[in-house]
Amino acid sequence: MQISSQLSTRIIWAQTGHQIPVGQLVVLAEIGPIHACVTCPDWWRRLPGRQVLPTGNAHFGKLRKISAELLHCAKLRHMLPVMRVSLFVACLTDLFAPDVGMAVVQSLEHFGCEVDFPTAQTCCGQPAFNNGFPADARTLAIRMLDVFQNADYVVTPSGSCCAMIRAHYPELFHDDPQRYDRAVDLAARCYEYVEFITKILKVDLSSLTLPEDEKFTYHYTCHLRTLGASGAPAIALLKQLGGASFTEMEKADQCCGFGGTFAIKYTDISGAMVRDKVQCGAATGADTMIVNDGGCAMNISGGCHRHNVPMKVRHISQIIAAAIEHSAKKSKVGK
Numbered sequence: 001m002q003i004s005s006q007l008s009t010r011i012i013w014a015q016t017g018h019q020i021p022v023g024q025l026v027v028l029a030e031i032g033p034i035h036a037c038v039t040c041p042d043w044w045r046r047l048p049g050r051q052v053l054p055t056g057n058a059h060f061g062k063l064r065k066i067s068a069e070l071l072h073c074a075k076l077r078h079m080l081p082v083m084r085v086s087l088f089v090a091c092l093t094d095l096f097a098p099d100v101g102m103a104v105v106q107s108l109e110h111f112g113c114e115v116d117f118p119t120a121q122t123c124c125g126q127p128a129f130n131n132g133f134p135a136d137a138r139t140l141a142i143r144m145l146d147v148f149q150n151a152d153y154v155v156t157p158s159g160s161c162c163a164m165i166r167a168h169y170p171e172l173f174h175d176d177p178q179r180y181d182r183a184v185d186l187a188a189r190c191y192e193y194v195e196f197i198t199k200i201l202k203v204d205l206s207s208l209t210l211p212e213d214e215k216f217t218y219h220y221t222c223h224l225r226t227l228g229a230s231g232a233p234a235i236a237l238l239k240q241l242g243g244a245s246f247t248e249m250e251k252a253d254q255c256c257g258f259g260g261t262f263a264i265k266y267t268d269i270s271g272a273m274v275r276d277k278v279q280c281g282a283a284t285g286a287d288t289m290i291v292n293d294g295g296c297a298m299n300i301s302g303g304c305h306r307h308n309v310p311m312k313v314r315h316i317s318q319i320i321a322a323a324i325e326h327s328a329k330k331s332k333v334g335k
Helices: 042-046 060-073 091-096 098-110 126-130 134-147 159-172 177-189 193-200 232-240 267-283 294-306 316-334
Strands: 002-006 009-015 025-031 034-037 083-087 113-116 153-156 190-192 209-219 242-246 288-291 312-314
Touching: 083 098, 091 098, 091 294, 098 113, 098 193, 098 316, 126 134, 126 159, 134 159, 134 177, 153 159, 153 177, 153 193, 159 177, 159 190, 177 190, 190 193, 193 232, 193 316, 209 232, 209 267, 209 316, 232 242, 232 316, 267 294, 288 294, 288 316, 294 312, 312 316
Parallel strands: 083 113, 083 153, 153 190, 209 242, 209 288, 288 312
Antiparallel strands: 002 009, 009 025, 025 034
């Protein structure tokens, strides 16, 4: 532990627990009568009179800013720990829903992350792999290994692309020991957005409020199964937001009929499946269906349009970003 006293402010540094990558540090700041810490280790909890702000707390960004200013004054800014995240935006998001990528960045930065976007990234190879072209998929995967080799974390709004990296990259390189190890390493650092903010950042959205009351339902995308994830974390996040109400829809975990080229090869089956999904969503009376995968979102949104169902389809990052903006505006007005 290192203690530095500057400007009547004490900055304490301690080795991290499991919530921040090994090798980084946790900053604890004492600012006048305010005591706060990022991950609240047990020994800090036991100290008398400490107000704890755990990772993901709505005040985390404020604490980070205050700590950064203090460290700058003390010429210790270079020691400030940062959770560095590289955004893997995924093809469909990049081409058809770039606002989802921007919402992911905005919310991650709000929660204290430093986010970068490697511009050399391309497709992860999932379409080629799913259609029986492993050599082509391997070429794209090699590029991904290079592009994200230095990222602490890789976060994507696409569950299916995350599943491709986590489940299938090691498989692609099982006969290539050197690249296999790199594939396993990237797989361990790659997270779907909801998975990352709940498992790693452990965010608490209870202090955030939506711009207006909104009714939600949720579609469980198929590829989350590959990640071993359920829809429960996303639903729990929605329920934390002020102004949000949630109604579970029938057949929430049933495929929407997209399935990549499945929707092209089996158009009648796909069309019937998305019609069923839209009807189930409409029956809830929801204003918005949360769909956290680009292909599914496009398919269901198109289904809503074709069947005249006035239900919006959104990624949860867009909802969280809207709540962050609205809550920030309310805070400024309050001051």
